[in-house]
Amino acid sequence: MHIGFDFDNTIVSYDALFHKIAKEQALVDDSISVNKLAVRDYLRATDREDLWTKMQGYVYGARMQEAQAYPNALEVIKKLKNAGHTLSIISHKTRHPYLGKPYDLHAAARKWIEHYLCDQGVALIAEEDIYFEITKEDKIARIAKSNCDVFIDDLPEILLTLQFPTKIRRFLFDPDQHHVNLNLPTIKLVSSWAMFENLLT
Ligand SMILES: [Mg+2]
Incomplete structure (x- = not known):
């Protein structure tokens, strides 16, 4: 087959990694669940779509090896x-x-x-x-x-x-x-x- x-x-x-990096960058705290979409939705809701877009490049580029x-x-x-x-x-x-x-x-x-x-x-x-x-x-x-x-x-x-x-x-x-x-x-x-x-x- x-x-x-x-x-x-x-x-x-990428759930854990996005959450970790958003925390490192002091964009979220532990009240946001350890979930990529939760981080995205929170940044969008707080008018930080650009930061979200930038974070994706950083995660998929610089920090990729930490993803599980x-x-x-x-x-x-x-x-x-x-x-x-x-x-x-x-x-x-x-x-x-x-x-x-x-x-x-x-x-x-x-x-x-x-x-x-x-x-x-x-x-x-x-x-x-x-x-x-x-x-x-x-x-x-x-x-x-x-x-x-x-x-x-x-x-x-x-x-x-x-x-x-x-x-x-x-x-x-x-x-x-x-x-x-x-x-x-x-x-x-x-x-x-x-x-x-x-x-x-
Ligand atoms: Mg896919």
Whole structure:
């Protein structure tokens, strides 16, 4: 089986890191939950959208290596690899942030993968099977070209795009259960990597 993974907010969780950095910058205190969207919503509500945009570049660029994988993500990926499945990461992100220092966001993400998606010095996903496309359209085109049997992503708009190949089994990763009302026969909702693993087999 060929399994494709999205990267940001599917393999990597930024909840703790955004909260930590917002605290470092004295933008939030402990009354804001340890959650990326909670930090974003608070900064937006207090008219600091620019700071939020800048913080994203800083997190995905300068501080990327501190981000952690979702619980069980690395273990499940390792098991799938050991079971002989073909694995790809197909993601989209801009090369540089919209605001602030021009960090190379693709390089930072690849460095994270090299460090975390590794088992005793061996990459769990080969470099040539990792794609960071610039746009959502390019990402969908890449998924279509990849011959994946399965794809998991945290964004419904990716999985529901008209061009998304219908032969691919689609999993929506929804750890905070934002999409429980999305009742579509074509998409399976999973709230954890353990659940994803169970439903795959
Ligand atoms: Mg994502």
